[in-house]
Amino acid sequence: MPSSQGLMPCDTKEPSSCPPTPPLRLLTLHDLPHGDGVSARSLQSLFREQQEYLNYFFTNLDYEQMESFVKACLACTGTIVCTGVGKSGFIAQKICQTLVSTGTKALYLSPTDALHGDIGILTAHDLLVCFSKSGGTDELLRLIPYAKAKGAKIVSVASISGCKMETVCDLSINLPLKRELCPFDLAPVTSTVIQMLFGDTVAIALMQAKHLTRDEYAMNHPAGRIGRRLILRVSDVMLSNGDIPIVSADTVVADALSELSSKGCGCVLIAGADLKLQGVFTDGDLRRALQTMGYSGNLMGTRVGDIMTTSPRTVLLSQKAAQAMDDMETSPKVAVLPVLDDQGRVSGLVTLHGLISAGL
DSSP: OOOTTSOOOTTSSOGGGSOOOOOOOOOOGGGSOOOTTOOHHHHHHHHHHHHHHHHHHHHHOOHHHHHHHHHHHHHOSSOEEEEESTHHHHHHHHHHHHHHHTTOOEEEOOHHHHTTTGGGGOOTTOEEEEEOSSSOOHHHHHHHHHHHHTTOEEEEEESSTTOHHHHHSSEEEEOOOOOOSSTTSOSOSSHHHHHHHHHHHHHHHHHHHTTOOHHHHHHTOTTSHHHHHHHOBHHHHSBOGGGSOEEOTTSBHHHHHHHHHHHTSSEEEEEOTTOBEEEEEEHHHHHHHHHHHTTOHHHHTSBGGGTSBSSOOOEETTSBHHHHHHHHTSSSOOSEEEEEOTTSBEEEEEEHHHHHHTTO
């Protein structure tokens, strides 16, 4: 029935009374709003302008100041504590994360929270690095005297020469800034970039000075692919004990196939009573035997030792899992490798599927 306002509802049985549903259409670039004056050419000009300001930074950077700062970091027996307000604070936090991940003990301290108890973490062995574009940030200037009272050494990192923060710190670093990319020269979009460049480059300088090894770096990144490749060993990812498909050389093919099928690894290891590896029996060995002997009953009763591969590729128990994966991918490629101890005894079996599952 018509509604109280004289309109027919869309769930009526009269389809002609309902408006047709417009077909769905994918949005294209032309459907998006366009900003006036935005083009590839104007964007290229903007990026080149930013490049000019970064070149100014590199050209005018005082590397003797850099040397003094890096040496102060290396001499620090406590923690490098970075602090800043606003966007400089976010940069300080990021630099701390880079320092820690590359082997330098560091932490971020909020200047506001520091004045309300968190300064308790600061000691006389620490180096407090204050990031500020202007060098006149009130929160930092209030913090510095109390940090000095704790005995910490203070470093000013600013882009304005002769700023107030320089005069009250033990060491001053000037990050040359021509101007911000912002058309009003206000938004800190160039100063923050050079702060990041400064901090991250110093982190690598410290990393090199400390001769951090790949293994030490990996220990700081255990959950990442880099860490897994450098830390995990074959013993961490291999099949072991009852999961290993293993038989003696006197086992007949029929029983070896049963072991192969039940373990689902694509091969069976052949070993003696002393667990010394004698060979492997794979589905490839089975196919070759079928081509030679046919489908006669003799094949199923044949000793597996008579048709096995006698010189299989192997991997040592102590090797890194990543090395095992690289060996598997070397031509001719294989999907499994027997794992041996230093006496040549079977310790396990590593599979390509297992290595991929481990995130390698």
